[in-house]
Amino acid sequence: MNKVLLAGSTGYLGGFILKELVNRGFDVKTIVRSVNKLPPSLIGNNKLEIVHGELTDPKSIENCCRNIDVVISTVGITKQKDGLTYMDVDYQANLNLLDEAKRNGVKKFMYVSVLDGDKLTHLKICEAKERFVFALKNSGLDYCVIRPSGYFSDMGEFYEMAQKGRVYLFGDGNYKMNPIHGEDLAIICVDAMQTKDKEIPVGGPQTLTYNQIAEMAFAVSGRPPKITHIPLFITKAVLLLLRTFTSVKFYGPIEFFMTVLTMDLVADERGTCTLKAYFEELKTA
């Protein structure tokens, strides 16, 4: 299992996985749309082959999996505004890569979905991701689906709100989650290349309520805590209006965040990076 193809390396999690793979001495090939989004320290590294390709265009990735042992994909729409849908990217683009992997005899395909995505298929993002998971499970390849809770990169929003003086939470703020740092998750993903686990639900080392996350953000920012709790009936009404009057490209991400912020999202506690240390990093950045 020495040669790895990574798709998604220009993103938050993919960037950490790329560093982890290279640091552990794997030969890595990565498919990117824009080379300048890769971690600059890795460009020119002799363990890393960078190829340009558009996963949404099967022709442009033809034979990308030749001589590859393991494929890892973290590809998905988060904040991209390319005019594409989750079905175009989270499902179809990953399926294009899976087809290449099958054609070239790849040994294992690893994919990053979301925690409890299989129970949230009424959300557009999870519908697309889980459709891909279904295809992966039926591909005949060895596979692993990583199911993370939230990422620290998204927790930055709480810190930004605290710095501006007020944090807005949905409901009473007592739902819980254990978000994970990309660095910790990257170690878990790379370790999983060598294990037989088919599904890995995973979160960070601390389970916190959203009130606790907000209070931590205020404590680090040095601002007095001011939290506004938005009643759930308002969030439900807003979601209904958005689903009725806007396109899925607009409401998809909002629907996802409003839903996961109004439920518990807790998986096995893994990793060592704390959210407080992450907020402190943001403060000094």
Ligand SMILES: NC(=O)c1ccc[n+]([C@@H]2O[C@H](COP(=O)([O-])OP(=O)(O)OC[C@H]3O[C@@H](n4cnc5c(N)ncnc54)[C@H](OP(=O)(O)O)[C@@H]3O)[C@@H](O)[C@H]2O)c1
């Ligand atoms: N954020 C969370 O809390 C969370 C929690 C659980 C699971 N996840 C999932 O974990 C995965 C990775 O998340 P992340 O935060 O690392 O996302 P990210 O920073 O947005 O990175 C996503 C990657 O997908 C690529 N991508 C997006 N649209 C593409 C397209 N049309 N064609 C080719 N590549 C495309 C991006 O390439 P470009 O750089 O070229 O755009 C980037 O490399 C996502 O699938 C996400 O849904 C996220």
